[in-house]
Structure formats: structure tokens, C-alpha cells
Amino acid sequence: MKKSMMLFASITLAGTVLVACGNDSENAANTANTENNSQEESTDSQSSDQSKEMSVDESATAKQVDAYKAITDELNKMKEDQEVDWDLVESTYTSDLKSAVNEIDNEFDQFITTGIQAGTSGELEENVARQMIDKGTQSYFYQKQKSLQQAVIDAKDADKNDEAMLHFEEIKLLVENVFVPTAEKRDSYYELEGESSIVENINSGLTAQEEALSSEEGMEDFAVAKQITDKSIYRSYYLASNSYAEKIEEAVNAGDSEELQIMQTEALGFYQAIKGSLAGGDEEAAAKLSELFDISNEPASIKADEVSNLFVKAFAGKIKGYHEKVAEMAEEGKITDSKEAAMEANVFLKAIEMPVTDAIGQEEADALYADATSWYEAIDNDNAEEANKLSEQILSELQSVVE
The missing domain is CATH 1.20.120.660 (IL-4 antagonist (De novo design) like domain)
Structure with missing residues (x-):
């Protein structure tokens, strides 16, 4: 067994070797309805010759990441008590992200758009609006990552190796700019190190995937390594929501109400990325989590133990x-x-x-x-x-x- 697969085994289940599997059913279920209609996927499915000419910096994903950075840079001005140009936020989202977000999940677009509108009008405290926009976009990028994983496999199956590598570079771009910064915070909060570190698992997954892509017959290994990358990101979003439930209860008990709604919005925003998947395990529990995290709900009703149990x-x-x-x-x-x-x-x-x-x-x-x-x-x-x-x-x- 390859070194990369040995690494996968040690991370996934207590050092025991797990044999490679094929395409994972969770990812297939989440991407089946979006593969054929999304605008960026039509770009992703260009011929191998076009892929050779395109660098990752020219890809739809790179342009979306740049738009996300521009939006968050503008929104972060509020941290320094500077005025936010909400027209810039809205125009950047509308021109560079909105269509793609809608094609993945229109609930993500509704969440982000509501944040932009509420921030512009002052209906919500602007930091709450900021979190809706930021976390809603992160939820989109998580599903985008899943689509790109499948696009790599599809390209390899069609002997379009350059196209496959381009899609993989797009995944790495998302990991570096979106997922790792979020995972680092979870590692720090829960003191996760070594094989328990979410960041380490994400990076190990990417390394194993890259090794599989460069081998002659590595797509079975790629499908297994994909699980490390994808499910580690999934875990970071779950733990993010869970951690904010803990912080909210602590703040309520301490009588500190200043940032309750902001934290509640962060919990809800991260939860958006995985709630559809979790509903497949227990619809009632998933619905209750949505209810608790909803910003119309009273933060004092959020109890860390209940959230964890759900x-x-x-x-x-x-x-x-x-x-x-x-x-x-x-x-x-x-x-x-x-x-x-x-x-x-x-x-x-x-x-x-x-x-x-x-x-x-x-x-x-x-x-x-x-x-x-x-x-x-x-x-x-x-x-x-x-x-x-x-x-x-x-x-x-x-x-x-x-x-």
C-alpha cells in the first residue's frame, strides 16, 4: 500500500489500514443535481486543449475567490469603525458570485442577499449582516469543492488529464483561501493537534489525492483520499457551529449580550453548509438545529449540551x-x-x-x-x-x- 494511503489510514481510524473505495455516495448525492446546469461547470468542462491554456488563476473559481476577498475586505472595515461601501459589496456579489451560488443552492443566495440588504438598510446590526454574507459564501464554496472533486474524476475518466489537474488546482485554491483559515480556528478552540488536527487532515488528504492523480492507475486511491479532504472540511463546519453554541451559552450565563446575535449568525452560517446532509441522518434533529441557530430565536435558548446531542x-x-x-x-x-x-x-x-x-x-x-x-x-x-x-x-x- 502506498505511503499516502497509509497516512489516510492512520488519520481515519486509529492507525488501521483501510482499503481504497470508489466514488463516495455522499458526494455523488450532493452534486448530482448541479453538475449539468451550473455556469462555472460549463467552464470547467472545456476540452483538454483549452485546459492546457488556462491556469488556475484564470479559472472561474479563482475569480470567485477574488470576489469573496474583495467583499470580506470591504466588510472588515467595520472592525475598524470605518464606513462600509455596501454598494460595492452588492455589485461585486451580483456580478461575480450570485449566479454561481444560485445554481448550487438558492438558499445560500437568499441567506447572502438577505445579509447584504439588511446591512445596507441598517435593519440588522452590520456585524450580523457581515457574518451572513461571509458564512453563506463559505457554504457555497464547500459545495463547489464537492463539485470540483467529481469534476476531477470525470475528467480523468475521459482521459483529460490536464483538465483534471486544473480542477484539482482549483480545489487547492479553495482549501488555502477558504477552508484552512476556518479549520485553524477550530483546531485552536478544541486544541486539536497531530492526527486530530483538522488542518493536518485536510492537507494530508490533498497530498494523497495529488499522489494518486500523478500515478498511472490512482483514481481508486484518489476517491479514498478525497474523503479525508472533504469530510475534514465538513467536520470543521460542524465543530464551528458546535463551538458557537458553547460560546453563546457561556456569554448568556456571564450576562454578556453584546455579541450574542453575531455568534448565533456564525453558528447558523456554518450550519448552512452541512444541514442538508445531516437531515438525511435525522431530519428532526437537523430541523431543531436550524430552529435553534435561526437569528429570530432567543440566544438564551441555545444550550451547548442540547446542540451537541442533536x-x-x-x-x-x-x-x-x-x-x-x-x-x-x-x-x-x-x-x-x-x-x-x-x-x-x-x-x-x-x-x-x-x-x-x-x-x-x-x-x-x-x-x-x-x-x-x-x-x-x-x-x-x-x-x-x-x-x-x-x-x-x-x-x-x-x-x-x-x-
């Missing part, structure tokens, strides 16, 4: 769903598909490692993650009996965390 419940629902799919696929002899679903389950289980450990203790948590690794290996070895036994153990332990 997140865990939603993640647990997704994990259970993948376990059920794995059992069905294994019975039908779809080994490759069952490995993909098992990988999804294990990556999401890794995402909630902190609350799981808090709930059942380090020793039992270690045993749970060891079982998850063994479950995947049993599926890979087409050992249905062992896989079913381990699945029951994992889901039973996870249920105890949820309860």
Missing part, C-alpha cells in the same frame, strides 16, 4: 443508514458498493469522536473504533457473517451514546 443524533442516523445499506449490498453481492457505504459510515463515525469519547470513555471509544475498522475489513474480505456481527455491536454502542 449533532450526534444526526450523525448517528447517517451511520445507521449506511450500515443498513452495507448489509443489503453484501447480500446482493455488491462488494464494491458495500465498501463505499462502509467507508462513509466510518468517516462519519470519526467526525464525532470527541462527543463519543466523552459519553463512553476512552477505553470503550477505542474499542468502538477498532470494531469499525474490523467491520470494514470483514466487508472487504466478503465475510458477511463477521460483518453483520460487528455491525450490531457498533450500532448498539452508538445507540448508547445517543441515549
Whole structure:
């Protein structure tokens, strides 16, 4: 096994080797409805000859990142008590981002546009408006990243290697300018270091992906390494929302109300990026999180423990769903598909490692993650009996965390 895949294994599940899987079903589900209609995707799907002539700096993604920077630079003037040119913010968003954002998810556009309008009119405190614009755009970029991941695979499948590399460079651009700065804050807040560091996981994922792209037959490895990159970003957004719930409760208890709505908006903004996915695990829990983070809700009603439990419940629902799919696929002899679903389950289980450990203790948590690794290996070895036994153990332990 390649060094990059060994690194993936150590990060994903306690140092145990996980075999590469194919295209991940989570990403496919999130990008299926946007691949054919988006304006920037039509640019992304140019011929290989055109890709050779285009640098990443000339790509649609680079132009969008530049627009995002221009908007945030202008909005950040309010931190220095300087006047914000809201006309500039609106015109830059409208000309360079709005169409692309709408094609990914019109809810993101509504969130951003509401922030611009409220900031311009003074209907909302301008720092609240700033967070709506910033976090709404970050949510768009997260889904854009997922589309680009699939675009890399599609280009490689069509033997358009230059085009594939261009899309990968676009992903790296987003990681450097959008995702890593956010992940660094989560690492700092939760004191995540080494293999637990979100930034380290994102960068390790990109390194493994790049190695796979440069190899002759590396797209199976690429599909696995993609999980490190994508789900680490996903985890950073989940932990961002979770951390703001903690900060809000602390501020309420301390009688500090000055920045409550700003923090609540940040929690909601980060949550926008992942709420659709989480609803697939537990629709009720996902809806309750939306209700709590909504800026019309009273901040004092946000309790950190409740938010954490709702997140865990939603993640647990997704994990259970993948376990059920794995059992069905294994019975039908779809080994490759069952490995993909098992990988999804294990990556999401890794995402909630902190609350799981808090709930059942380090020793039992270690045993749970060891079982998850063994479950995947049993599926890979087409050992249905062992896989079913381990699945029951994992889901039973996870249920105890949820309860």
C-alpha cells in the first residue's frame, strides 16, 4: 500500500489500514443535481486543449475567490469603525458570485442577499449582516469543492488529464483561501493537534489525492483520499457551529449580550453548509438545529449540551443508514458498493469522536473504533457473517451514546 494511503489510514481510524473505495455516495448525492446546469461547470468542462491554456488563476473559481476577498475586505472595515461601501459589496456579489451560488443552492443566495440588504438598510446590526454574507459564501464554496472533486474524476475518466489537474488546482485554491483559515480556528478552540488536527487532515488528504492523480492507475486511491479532504472540511463546519453554541451559552450565563446575535449568525452560517446532509441522518434533529441557530430565536435558548446531542443524533442516523445499506449490498453481492457505504459510515463515525469519547470513555471509544475498522475489513474480505456481527455491536454502542 502506498505511503499516502497509509497516512489516510492512520488519520481515519486509529492507525488501521483501510482499503481504497470508489466514488463516495455522499458526494455523488450532493452534486448530482448541479453538475449539468451550473455556469462555472460549463467552464470547467472545456476540452483538454483549452485546459492546457488556462491556469488556475484564470479559472472561474479563482475569480470567485477574488470576489469573496474583495467583499470580506470591504466588510472588515467595520472592525475598524470605518464606513462600509455596501454598494460595492452588492455589485461585486451580483456580478461575480450570485449566479454561481444560485445554481448550487438558492438558499445560500437568499441567506447572502438577505445579509447584504439588511446591512445596507441598517435593519440588522452590520456585524450580523457581515457574518451572513461571509458564512453563506463559505457554504457555497464547500459545495463547489464537492463539485470540483467529481469534476476531477470525470475528467480523468475521459482521459483529460490536464483538465483534471486544473480542477484539482482549483480545489487547492479553495482549501488555502477558504477552508484552512476556518479549520485553524477550530483546531485552536478544541486544541486539536497531530492526527486530530483538522488542518493536518485536510492537507494530508490533498497530498494523497495529488499522489494518486500523478500515478498511472490512482483514481481508486484518489476517491479514498478525497474523503479525508472533504469530510475534514465538513467536520470543521460542524465543530464551528458546535463551538458557537458553547460560546453563546457561556456569554448568556456571564450576562454578556453584546455579541450574542453575531455568534448565533456564525453558528447558523456554518450550519448552512452541512444541514442538508445531516437531515438525511435525522431530519428532526437537523430541523431543531436550524430552529435553534435561526437569528429570530432567543440566544438564551441555545444550550451547548442540547446542540451537541442533536449533532450526534444526526450523525448517528447517517451511520445507521449506511450500515443498513452495507448489509443489503453484501447480500446482493455488491462488494464494491458495500465498501463505499462502509467507508462513509466510518468517516462519519470519526467526525464525532470527541462527543463519543466523552459519553463512553476512552477505553470503550477505542474499542468502538477498532470494531469499525474490523467491520470494514470483514466487508472487504466478503465475510458477511463477521460483518453483520460487528455491525450490531457498533450500532448498539452508538445507540448508547445517543441515549
